[in-house]
Amino acid sequence: MALVKCAIIGSGNIGSDLMIKIIRTAKNLEMGAMVGIDPDSDGLARAARLNVPVTHEGIDGFLKLPNYKDIKIVFDATSAKAHIHNNALLQKDGKKVIDLTPAAIGPFTIPVINGDANLDEPNVNMVTCGGQATIPMIYAVRRACKRLIYGEIVASISSKSAGPGTRANIEEFIETTSKAIETVGGAERGKAIIVLNPAEPPLIMRDTIFTLSQGGDKEAIERSIHEIVAQVQKYVPGYRLKQNVQFENIGGNAPIRIPGIGLCTGLKTTIMLEVEGAAHYLPAYAGNLDIMTSAALATADLWAGKLLAKEAA
Template sequence: MMTKTKVAIVGPGNIGSDLMIKIMRLSKVLEMGAFVGIDPESDGLKRAARMGVPITAEGIDGLVAMPEFSDIKIVFDATSAGAHKHHNEVLQAHGKRVVDLTPAAIGPYVIPPVNGQTALDAPNVNMVTCGGQATIPIVAAVNRVAKVHYGEIVASIASKSAGPGTRANIDEFTETTSQAIMDVGGATRGKAIIILNPAEPPLIMRDTVYCLCEEADQEAIRQSVEDMVAEVQTYVPGYRLKQAVQFEHIGSNRPLHIPEMDGDFTGLKVSVFLEVEGAAHYLPAYAGNLDIMTSAAMKTAEKIAERIAA
């Protein structure tokens, strides 16, 4: 039987709490070694203590001072892009592997079904954003059939599922996701938009992906997208197409002018509509944005742990 790899989570908010519960309930590879925050009265730290996880309210310095720290191999950072730079410097000085759930993007971007095997030896890997995890697989699926010249994604999440960390990182969300659409998804240009939907009752996460690409076999594109959806469902069961993939031919008589592109576009427009239902490990099922982010982070850490143990 494989010995589990001990991990720590820095950031006891929505994302960190959901990730902790996932690891404890689902992972056969990872074991919680510490849960870290800066407010001793935070709900996340109190929950972790009730679940028997060692905690500290002294931040990253408190983690380093914990007796459990020497046994921890991987640290998840679920704080903010601004805080992550310092956290990473401290953790790298102690030889820890870091899985970054903020949009700081210090390490290479990782989207498990697209490039999940390529950065397992990197000291720091970045999980992009919840919107990126949901949509970049689709951009990549289209791009492997027809070159995507422009990819645009719109991620709509329930306002109640966006904690202080998410709200503090809106600008970084759009910048990091846009860059990853190009670097991982393969698009020549990328754009990302996030919407915090205040509707009551809260609505499930919805994502729209638009790809402007070269003309290609539409059935091949549709099949590629469906195959990618099935792959994401292996670790996020609530991930699904909302309707069939849509196609529109853009002819030279009515070309599209996209400010982010060089010149007018003619070719094929592919529209994909997704929804992500959460597993409700911490927040209700409408918080699919948490579920896909933490599920992707756990899957990546499990692969890193397997590489360390090999």
């Protein structure tokens, strides 16, 4: 069966994990190239051992590879700044680009929420690790109420799973995730916080989500949350609720002040998650990286399946 060839730019932790996932679990994709800038990187060495074409000359080296013209999908796991340059070159050649940086050139894409809607976009952005984990829960509350006033997420990850790229993009993480809470999750106001936890042994990714909503009952919200958790688990098996969903009624005697909106009442919902990685390349505690690569793969696999079906028709 013919498969769609793809390439990964960025041979670090995220790129390496994504490569292993594609080789082991992709339905419609096959590796066509691994691109990096460090000739001594483990990701490039591992790719070479797996007979994947490699280059350590970055995007320029990628463009020169003999099989470049055969590659349909390119995953960019570099940085927000680098992605702007890479995307401009790739779009000229009609490549489908899956952006794993906070650059947000294309629409925010979270498979369980809007993966189908963005299939025909030339560039899609996978938000952030915290966004992929928590915004499905924001969305779950939104679809079960009349008004979602506020959504706040706190993503706690092991400092060992935060590489140079993650640390260099902390500000972009906060800005991108906050915006996506509103545009994808459906909250009127969003806020994102990330915590790099230095604990030893390293802790699994933990996420706490707070929402303030109106016009929804507790049973419907909790049911919606469990339904979305089950859907995310189809591509991230280690995604799970850490404890029961918590509710608190915020009355007029103690309203919450929401910046840009004012004093608000409603139903406060607290959701606590943990994300355990599949340990394809990285340790299981690095669920923050695993959910990004899993979401990117799910999005690309869906698009590739559509392309193959069209070619077969």
